[in-house]
Amino acid sequence: xxxxxxxxxAFSELEKLVVQIEDDNIPLDTLADKVKKANELIKFCEIKLxxxxxxxxxxxxxxxxxxRKKNRN
Amino acid sequence: MSKPIKLxxxxxxxxxxxxxxxxxxxxxxxxxxxxxxxxxxxxxxRFLQLVEKDGNNIVASINAVFWQSYLKEIDKxxxxxxxxxxxxxxxxxxxxxxxxxxYGLKLEVLEIDPSxxxxxxxxxxxxxxxxxxxxxxxxIRLVDGQYRxxxxxxxxxxVIQNIALITAPDSDGQRDFKNETTxxxxxxxxxxxxxxxxxxxxxxxxxxxxxxxxxxxxxxxFDVVVIVRGGGSQTDFKPFEEYDLAKCxxxxxxxxxxxxxxxxxxxxVDLMARQHKTPTKVxxxxxxxxxxxxxxxLDLKGRLTDMANDLIESAKTDLxxxxxxxxxxxxxxxxxxxxxxxxxxxxxxxxxxxxKLNSQLQTLLxxxxxxxxxxxxxxxxxxxxx
Numbered sequence: 001x002x003x004x005x006x007x008x009x010a011f012s013e014l015e016k017l018v019v020q021i022e023d024d025n026i027p028l029d030t031l032a033d034k035v036k037k038a039n040e041l042i043k044f045c046e047i048k049l050x051x052x053x054x055x056x057x058x059x060x061x062x063x064x065x066x067x068r069k070k071n072r073n
Numbered sequence: 074m075s076k077p078i079k080l081x082x083x084x085x086x087x088x089x090x091x092x093x094x095x096x097x098x099x100x101x102x103x104x105x106x107x108x109x110x111x112x113x114x115x116x117x118x119r120f121l122q123l124v125e126k127d128g129n130n131i132v133a134s135i136n137a138v139f140w141q142s143y144l145k146e147i148d149k150x151x152x153x154x155x156x157x158x159x160x161x162x163x164x165x166x167x168x169x170x171x172x173x174x175x176y177g178l179k180l181e182v183l184e185i186d187p188s189x190x191x192x193x194x195x196x197x198x199x200x201x202x203x204x205x206x207x208x209x210x211x212x213i214r215l216v217d218g219q220y221r222x223x224x225x226x227x228x229x230x231x232v233i234q235n236i237a238l239i240t241a242p243d244s245d246g247q248r249d250f251k252n253e254t255t256x257x258x259x260x261x262x263x264x265x266x267x268x269x270x271x272x273x274x275x276x277x278x279x280x281x282x283x284x285x286x287x288x289x290x291x292x293x294x295f296d297v298v299v300i301v302r303g304g305g306s307q308t309d310f311k312p313f314e315e316y317d318l319a320k321c322x323x324x325x326x327x328x329x330x331x332x333x334x335x336x337x338x339x340x341x342v343d344l345m346a347r348q349h350k351t352p353t354k355v356x357x358x359x360x361x362x363x364x365x366x367x368x369x370x371l372d373l374k375g376r377l378t379d380m381a382n383d384l385i386e387s388a389k390t391d392l393x394x395x396x397x398x399x400x401x402x403x404x405x406x407x408x409x410x411x412x413x414x415x416x417x418x419x420x421x422x423x424x425x426x427x428x429k430l431n432s433q434l435q436t437l438l439x440x441x442x443x444x445x446x447x448x449x450x451x452x453x454x455x456x457x458x459x
Binding site: 007011014015017018021022027029031032035038039042045046049052053056060 | 374377378381385388389391392395396398399402403404420421423
């Protein structure tokens, strides 16, 4: 999986794959590859999503907010 | 030359003449105060001179006195006019002519009519305001009855932390302002640099001006300048009615907050700056300003949290849906449901026409592959509806 792949890119690629897989006319020999690829993307998205969630939660938690204004002295 | 007489005989004749003419009579006069002596230590009387001027020339002048029982007239006057009873003021007062052999001629002041002085002060105030507008058309304007100046149009910083405080040392104003800001319920801290000066009397406006110049030249960056003066009986507004000080404040590059009077007073300086009446009210305003900033931040944080959670939740749902779809479409799911995949020589067959009689088929099922030879083919009678 490419390093610069974003969640949005991965998800839209996944959507395209699913549309292709849903197509009745898909040659069966490419189906397995596409399913494999789709599963990889799902895994990537799940990890990415969990990382994003953890990052967001950390940023929003109290320890990283500024709290009371500090005296300049 | 006739024979000299004793001084006392002449003075007595003067006394009698004056007495005959003026005894029991009182007069209302208008005159300017000069040569006012400081209050007597035991507050028994106060001496001054009353003069009438034509331009700069004195055309009449006479000694005058407030005896002890009339000193309250001065207090009353100061309260009403918000001015120190001082040299240079023009007053209208009721007087009685008094002559004593020992001390000579004096006017005894019995009553002051403050309305004349109030009128004169108001006139002077209007003249100062008109001059401010006329001579500073770019920085001082009258809009809908409000004075819009460069200074009071400056935006206030969202958070006020660094304060230049102009006040008198050890004054109520200084104490009130510092108490309110340093012991606030929100726990905000402030950096307050004091610029101490006299805030009453003839030279006060010049001294305040000097402090403003120091603030402007200072290396430190102040969010606001606060000018406060304590409450109580301090009533002298004169420094805050002076043209030079008003002009300096109107054009000052840092927002100026004033707390120099009481609820019903507004000086010219107040009009040029942002008026908050008392030192405590200035402090409250600053705290409110900071709190409203913090409240905005907290609101935004709340909205951000909600938004982020919503986004993540909806992404999770979408992903779960995708996962389900992919799983149901994958060949292994298809085989699990009892369907089979037919291949000939490893090639998946989707078109039955590719299968001839005697073809060698491999049929892939869930766990096993069946090898078979085709011995019959026929068309389905109707389309399978499975």
